[in-house]
Amino acid sequence: MIELDGLTKAYGSKKAVDNLTVNIRPGMVTGFLGPNGAGKSTTMRMVLGLDRPTAGRARITGRRYVDLVDPLRTVGAVLDGRAGHPGQSARSHLLGIARSNGLAPGRVPAVLETVGLGAVANKRLGTFSLGMTQRLGIAGALLGDPAVLLLDEPVNGLDPDGVLWIRGLMRSLAAQGRTVLVSSHLLSEMQDTADHLVLISRGRLVADESMATLLAKRSARAATVRTPQGPAFAAVLERAGMSVTTGAEPALHVTGEGLEEIGALAFEHGHRLDELSFRRPSLEEAYLDLTGGDLEYTSRPVGSPEEPT
Numbered sequence: 001m002i003e004l005d006g007l008t009k010a011y012g013s014k015k016a017v018d019n020l021t022v023n024i025r026p027g028m029v030t031g032f033l034g035p036n037g038a039g040k041s042t043t044m045r046m047v048l049g050l051d052r053p054t055a056g057r058a059r060i061t062g063r064r065y066v067d068l069v070d071p072l073r074t075v076g077a078v079l080d081g082r083a084g085h086p087g088q089s090a091r092s093h094l095l096g097i098a099r100s101n102g103l104a105p106g107r108v109p110a111v112l113e114t115v116g117l118g119a120v121a122n123k124r125l126g127t128f129s130l131g132m133t134q135r136l137g138i139a140g141a142l143l144g145d146p147a148v149l150l151l152d153e154p155v156n157g158l159d160p161d162g163v164l165w166i167r168g169l170m171r172s173l174a175a176q177g178r179t180v181l182v183s184s185h186l187l188s189e190m191q192d193t194a195d196h197l198v199l200i201s202r203g204r205l206v207a208d209e210s211m212a213t214l215l216a217k218r219s220a221r222a223a224t225v226r227t228p229q230g231p232a233f234a235a236v237l238e239r240a241g242m243s244v245t246t247g248a249e250p251a252l253h254v255t256g257e258g259l260e261e262i263g264a265l266a267f268e269h270g271h272r273l274d275e276l277s278f279r280r281p282s283l284e285e286a287y288l289d290l291t292g293g294d295l296e297y298t299s300r301p302v303g304s305p306e307e308p309t
């Protein structure tokens with residue numbers, strides 16, 4: 001369990017993390033989501049004792065990180081993709097971590113197998129691809145067999161195979177009863193991975209609910225419409241206050257009203273409908289709905305003026 005209690009981090013007048021109170025529970029994958037700059041990394045750094053909160057507290061299994069008796073046996077983390085010295089082998093890199101943290105060296109071959117690096121254990125890190133480096137970082141996090149895992153953007157830059165692999169690994173670690181917190185700004189990535197979501201925007205909590213609830217709450221208002229008169233019917237729906245986008249096929253994705261209202265408008269305006277069905281909204285749509293479209297600041301250049309909050 002990770003408990004955040006009024007967790008706040010201010011840099012000058014800017015609050016990177018703003019009064020975050022949430023419990024991250026064991027036995028499931030919790031997606032920690034928010035656009036670039038939302039405060040995910042800062043939160044994780046405070047959980048791991050790398051940054052001092054301005055206010056509030058973060059606890060892992062009931063204690064602050066600094067008070068953990070055996071930190072690496074309690075929590076494993078991958079905060080960035082960097083690994084050890086390029087001339088070192090994967091095995092010696094992990095042995096170094098084990099030795100300096102009082103962990104059994106016998107864990108090294110086990111974690112190398114878990115992350116699929118058993119066959120390249122003696123290769124130099126300088127020859128490792130990004131995907132292999134990510135796997136090595138995870139191997140290091142697993143060395144102490146911790147009950148809690150924090151992974152900051154673990155799929156960044158991975159190929160589809162790597163993404164699938166990390167997804168499976170996170171799910172199996174959660175199934176073993178561990179607490180797995182994984183951050184991402186790729187909302188769609190989390191849709192098939194996380195059981196539970198903690199969404200933040202500008203350092204503040206936006207949602208703390210199960211993936212199923214988050215999507216179900218919004219699916220009642222999302223529909224797919226197929227009609228030979230797409231643009232004309234889209235205009236009718238928009239005039240009625242609905243939001244319409246064109247789907248991958250010649251189909252309209254409509255949000256804002258239920259099927260009955262859409263059907264009634266088609267009848268009223270004489271449009272033939274070839275399909276009118278519920279649509280599972282994407283996580284992006286749910287996020288935009290929750291934050292009121294608060295994604296536009298993702299590309300704000302560093303050092304540009306702060307926006308009013």
Ligand SMILES: Nc1ncnc2c1ncn2[C@@H]1O[C@H](COP(=O)(O)OP(=O)(O)OP(=O)(O)O)[C@@H](O)[C@H]1O
Pocket residue numbers: 011015016034035036037038039040041042043185
């Ligand atoms: N050391 C620092 N000094 C000043 N501002 C900082 C510092 N670290 C982070 N910030 C600011 O705090 C905010 C949150 O940053 P943070 O890296 O936690 O976001 P994030 O959600 O992890 O984003 P990303 O997805 O890009 O990693 C950003 O506006 C960032 O510029």
